[in-house]
Amino acid sequence: MKILTTKKIILVGGGIGGTATALALYRAGFEPIVYERTATLREVGAGVALWANATHVLKELGVLDDVLRESDLITNYQFFSQMGKELMNLCINHFEVPAVTIHRADLQALLWRKLSSEHLCFGSDV
Numbered sequence: 001m002k003i004l005t006t007k008k009i010i011l012v013g014g015g016i017g018g019t020a021t022a023l024a025l026y027r028a029g030f031e032p033i034v035y036e037r038t039a040t041l042r043e044v045g046a047g048v049a050l051w052a053n054a055t056h057v058l059k060e061l062g063v064l065d066d067v068l069r070e071s072d073l074i075t076n077y078q079f080f081s082q083m084g085k086e087l088m089n090l091c092i093n094h095f096e097v098p099a100v101t102i103h104r105a106d107l108q109a110l111l112w113r114k115l116s117s118e119h120l121c122f123g124s125d126v
């Protein structure tokens with residue numbers, strides 16, 4: 001008789017990258033465990049812009065609706081010269097999923113909440 005076991009996968013670092021990867025692995029049937037050296041969430045950075053490629057991944061991970069509740073939509077990217085002259089105005093609201101801006105710490109906290117506690121081990125320097 002063939003015995004099937006769930007493959008455990010260790011990820012070092014519970015930043016946006018590590019946590020998103022863990023969510024994807026969990027959805028693919030693996031058992032990820034993220035080891036994060038910090039004991040608590042610290043305020044990191046400021047607002048991050050998530051373009052449609054990123055929100056598409058968040059949709060696949062099943063977290064886009066939560067992200068949309070905590071973010072603001074971006075419709076255009078504008079660049080200006082030091083004199084205030086508009087150099088570029090790029091319309092980015094025509095994709096299947098929206099581009100948004102969200103505080104980096106809010107995104108990280110949201111991803112952490114989506115992982116159950118047995119998949120996230122804080123205070124573990126690897």
Ligand SMILES: Cc1cc2nc3c(=O)[nH]c(=O)nc-3n(C[C@H](O)[C@H](O)[C@H](O)COP(=O)(O)OP(=O)(O)OC[C@H]3O[C@@H](n4cnc5c(N)ncnc54)[C@H](O)[C@@H]3O)c2cc1C
Nearest residue numbers: 013014015016017018035036037045046048049124125126
């Ligand atoms: C101010 C700012 C603005 C940004 N704006 C944008 C933006 O607009 N759009 C965009 O797409 N990106 C933006 N970025 C970049 C984006 O935030 C990063 O690319 C992304 O957060 C990197 O995620 P990460 O998980 O790879 O790394 P990190 O977030 O650095 O996470 C690494 C984690 O690993 C942990 N760790 C490290 N070593 C160990 C160890 N030995 N043992 C255990 N844990 C460990 C750390 O504590 C940390 O939590 C911005 C970044 C900053 C700082």
